[in-house]
Amino acid sequence: MKATGAQIITKLLERHGIAMIPGIPGGANLPLYDALRASSIRHILARHEQGGGFIAQGIARSTGRTAACLATSGPGATNLLTAIADAKLDSIPIVAITGQVPRAMIGTDAFQEIDTYGLTIPITKHNYLVRSAAELLEVIPDAFRIAASGRPGPVVVDVPKDVQNEIVEFDKWPDPCPVTTPPPPDRETLLAAARLVASARKPVILIGAGAVATEAGEMIIKLADKIEAPVASTLLGLGAIPSTHPRMLGMMGMHGAPCTNIIINEADLVIALGMRFDDRATGKADSFCPNAAIIHVDLDRSELGKIKQPVVALQADLQDFLRELLSLIDKQDRPGWRERVENLRSEFPLAMPDIDDPCQPYGCIVQTANLLDEAPIVVTDVGQHQMWVAQAFPFSFPRQFLTSGGLGTMGFGLPAAIGAALANPQKTVVCFSGDGSLQMNIQEMATAAELGVNVKVILMNNAHLGLVRQQQELFYGARFHASRFEHQPDFITIARGFGWNAYNLEDSLSPLDTLARALHEPGPVLVNVPIPQTVNVLPMVPPGAPNIQMIGGNYHVTQNA
Amino acid sequence: MSPRMHEPIAPNEEIIRDTHRPVLRLVVRNHPGVMSHVCGLFARRAFNVEAILCLPIEDGQRSVILLLVDEDERLDQMIRQLEKLEDVLEITREEDGHEAFEVMARYLAS
Numbered sequence A: 001m002k003a004t005g006a007q008i009i010t011k012l013l014e015r016h017g018i019a020m021i022p023g024i025p026g027g028a029n030l031p032l033y034d035a036l037r038a039s040s041i042r043h044i045l046a047r048h049e050q051g052g053g054f055i056a057q058g059i060a061r062s063t064g065r066t067a068a069c070l071a072t073s074g075p076g077a078t079n080l081l082t083a084i085a086d087a088k089l090d091s092i093p094i095v096a097i098t099g100q101v102p103r104a105m106i107g108t109d110a111f112q113e114i115d116t117y118g119l120t121i122p123i124t125k126h127n128y129l130v131r132s133a134a135e136l137l138e139v140i141p142d143a144f145r146i147a148a149s150g151r152p153g154p155v156v157v158d159v160p161k162d163v164q165n166e167i168v169e170f171d172k173w174p175d176p177c178p179v180t181t182p183p184p185p186d187r188e189t190l191l192a193a194a195r196l197v198a199s200a201r202k203p204v205i206l207i208g209a210g211a212v213a214t215e216a217g218e219m220i221i222k223l224a225d226k227i228e229a230p231v232a233s234t235l236l237g238l239g240a241i242p243s244t245h246p247r248m249l250g251m252m253g254m255h256g257a258p259c260t261n262i263i264i265n266e267a268d269l270v271i272a273l274g275m276r277f278d279d280r281a282t283g284k285a286d287s288f289c290p291n292a293a294i295i296h297v298d299l300d301r302s303e304l305g306k307i308k309q310p311v312v313a314l315q316a317d318l319q320d321f322l323r324e325l326l327s328l329i330d331k332q333d334r335p336g337w338r339e340r341v342e343n344l345r346s347e348f349p350l351a352m353p354d355i356d357d358p359c360q361p362y363g364c365i366v367q368t369a370n371l372l373d374e375a376p377i378v379v380t381d382v383g384q385h386q387m388w389v390a391q392a393f394p395f396s397f398p399r400q401f402l403t404s405g406g407l408g409t410m411g412f413g414l415p416a417a418i419g420a421a422l423a424n425p426q427k428t429v430v431c432f433s434g435d436g437s438l439q440m441n442i443q444e445m446a447t448a449a450e451l452g453v454n455v456k457v458i459l460m461n462n463a464h465l466g467l468v469r470q471q472q473e474l475f476y477g478a479r480f481h482a483s484r485f486e487h488q489p490d491f492i493t494i495a496r497g498f499g500w501n502a503y504n505l506e507d508s509l510s511p512l513d514t515l516a517r518a519l520h521e522p523g524p525v526l527v528n529v530p531i532p533q534t535v536n537v538l539p540m541v542p543p544g545a546p547n548i549q550m551i552g553g554n555y556h557v558t559q560n561a
Numbered sequence B: 001m002s003p004r005m006h007e008p009i010a011p012n013e014e015i016i017r018d019t020h021r022p023v024l025r026l027v028v029r030n031h032p033g034v035m036s037h038v039c040g041l042f043a044r045r046a047f048n049v050e051a052i053l054c055l056p057i058e059d060g061q062r063s064v065i066l067l068l069v070d071e072d073e074r075l076d077q078m079i080r081q082l083e084k085l086e087d088v089l090e091i092t093r094e095e096d097g098h099e100a101f102e103v104m105a106r107y108l109a110s
């Protein structure tokens, strides 16, 4: 068999199930684009490489399967970096293939030469600078194996232009690399976990992104029911089990419901499943669940004991762990704890004012959910609107909620929503954005219009970098600086200019009807929702403070001390 | 022999004693990027590596890297991070230095 490096790449992408690939061409990846023309892969022309990277993320996050994206050398690669770093922090499987200057020119500061390999070391799970076309036969399958095995993450493959053109002969196409599976959970450790669960009086289950990635929701509910433990989630664990489930306490941490943080504070056992004790979830780590023994289960061994010292630590797949644990424990009734949890929930709930008014934060989110018969995929940008959505949207299935957690990247929303819509054409994708975030990848409106994707951008427009304004108000003596937009663009005109339909709730006589119409219109639609300019997301744990110190939480620390 | 660019320094017993610290012995795939991956892990966490030795083994497909490191409570975490690197095939930890570093200290000091 004979093929060029570029043909090898496209063929192996096909063999690894890549049906579409976002990217932007340039000098150093033109051979690859030439080969792509002849392949079955549908190319998605983004308008910025960061947009392309987030489109790939939208595909990967919504399906759980590895997605790929393309960029040329130099500025193409540097533009892609943010999307790759974002995938690293949230453990999203992405294979990014970048063009590089020809081998002989590497290290000469050639036109559009940048050390992509060096730049991406700290933001990838693994990366390659490919030095021959023959190497691609191993590197591409390896890249897909690494991206999806264990704790997923991004892989960069940097391919010099002459390697893309080089012709090699080989015997047969390599098979797609199988994803490696984690070892079965250790028996002794399982028994220790079972004993600890049996002796606990006040157990709480905490779930994170791992619960979504392994789709372990059903078994988590079984465990919660069997041992009478409430369940709290990190930002990225939302959707793993339905928000409406009676044991679900919603999001924990900085913007969690007061009762959620209080219940965790009272727990004597924390079962942490696929979560990594991120500071936004734990507050001051030393004060987090101060009375609890911890059972920590994660696929990534380096997470065990990194922040909090567990009594029982287990590297395992959550499904395996839960299946085994469930077989080892009996039904355990904890009426006293159940009652305490119920009391705390009714005494310290999340306050959600104005849920009937679509021009108020909670109302906008709750009414959007109510107006759609079928549960949409929900994407957010980063800021206050993101936290309101995390608090208030009734999630019902895993991979429903796509949000930039670890890196907190403004500009994530629109392109990720496009990717999710491409991968799930039968679904509506709702993207809640802020007027700051939307401007960070607004050029992808052109991509969305071209593709006609079913994306509804709900722009929660407060004319501010709202979350920054909030921090300045609360922690910098209300000395506001650079958090208000002096000039506000006309988003309706902009959206229409890109070929979108656009609705404005500001001048609508019946905002709810207008919202309903917008949500049911096919194709990309923008809804401008003028929300009050100075409302805060509450409660809020000040950065670095213990989780039970909640501004607006209506709860006094001394109460339970 | 390369020409000496510096005045000889008297062998310093303290420097030699200092080589008696934990040593991590890594077996890695031998290619140009491995050192960056390994060193980057330490640099990013401001974890000091006192000395490094690296030589290819067998047919040159693999290398051994010896890292002389500080005894630090984060060392276990560092090892777990190293284990995650695709090109790191094996890690062993020795508690009390490695004669190679003593030899190196004498060589550099002479």
Ligand SMILES: Cc1ncc(C[n+]2csc(CCOP(=O)(O)OP(=O)(O)O)c2C)c(N)n1
Binding pocket: A381, A382, A383, A384, A385, A386, A408, A409, A410, A411, A433, A434, A435, A436, A437, A438, A460, A462, A464, A465, A466, A467, A468
């Ligand atoms: C790329 C990037 N730059 C800066 C920040 C810091 N930051 C966090 S939230 C925020 C404001 C977001 O404003 P907007 O998108 O309008 O959302 P709002 O908070 O008003 O809902 C900023 C600037 C960030 N998260 N990402």
